[in-house]
């Protein structure tokens with residue numbers, strides 16, 4: 001598998017012909033990181049390698065309509081509608097995205113764009129909607145590139161999709177790959193690199209073939225501190241270097257566990273990463289807490305249940321208060337009846353198939 005560099009993603013010549021109008025609709029899933037990306041360097045490059053699973057049922061759908069423009073402007077002209085309405089904060093993020101990527105997709109300036117986007121999950125639910133959102137946008141742009149450059153190399157375009165998505169939101173780089181993605185250079189993962197995410201290259205044990213990610217919606221308020229702000233605090237964080245070492249070791253150990261079918265070790269690393277992510281928040285300057293009392297109450301319930309039954313159900317957290325429960329599908333009935341509050345709780349279920 002070739003590893004591309006940044007220059008490979010710059011088109012070498014102008015396309016022969018531009019269609020006068022162009023339309024395309026696509027979907028992209030969100031993802032949940034098991035090894036967390038927290039801290040960046042340079043232009044959206046990760047401080048450490050991360051590994052995630054796609055959440056195939058938590059989707060952004062985006063439709064793009066492009067009209068060839070008479071004038072080429074420096075800025076990309078677009079209207080972005082979310083749930084049918086203009087949304088100033090999303091539009092601002094997309095404008096920044098276009099500024100960062102235009103060098104690699106200069107043809108987008110030839111068009112005036114309308115994007116209509118929606119999620120099938122509440123966008124404040126703590127599911128990474130920016131991941132699926134930027135992944136969908138990047139898939140659209142690469143589809144246009146494929147139309148404009150029919151000879152383009154498919155593998156290069158596949159990686160370029162992730163490269164572009166990364167420039168929108170780091171975690172989005174992991175939403176355009178196969179089910180298990182690795183983003184960031186890691187010595188034990190061939191092909192891994194900071195510019196784009198790749199498919200996890202080793203065979204995963206059948207123990208992990210059918211698992212569920214159940215998101216418990218404990219809080220639907222917008223979070224007080226954005227991920228981008230949190231990442232920004234890592235540069236001067238006293239635990240920056242230990243964290244880099246820990247993430248590297250955790251990914252090595254996780255990779256072993258995935259190949260060997262070791263749920264205990266998988267679960268221990270998963271929870272360690274989730275709690276470390278929040279510990280990094282609580283120890284940055286300024287410090288902050290995104291967990292809520294309900295988050296901790298549920299963590300205790302899950303631990304008690306696991307200790308009593310031996311059933312492999314583990315949690316992870318994003319940058320928010322909502323818990324993701326991860327378990328092999330076969331235990332679902334036992335988990336639902338043992339943790340009976342779960343039946344009533346507001347939740348989103350994703351079936352992960354490896």
Ligand code: DP6
Nearest residue numbers: 033036037169170171227228318319
């Ligand atoms: C805690 O990808 O949202 O979810 O690159 O600034 O957009 P930006 O940050 P973002 O950070 C995600 C952080 C995380 C962990 C993870 O998904 O790896």
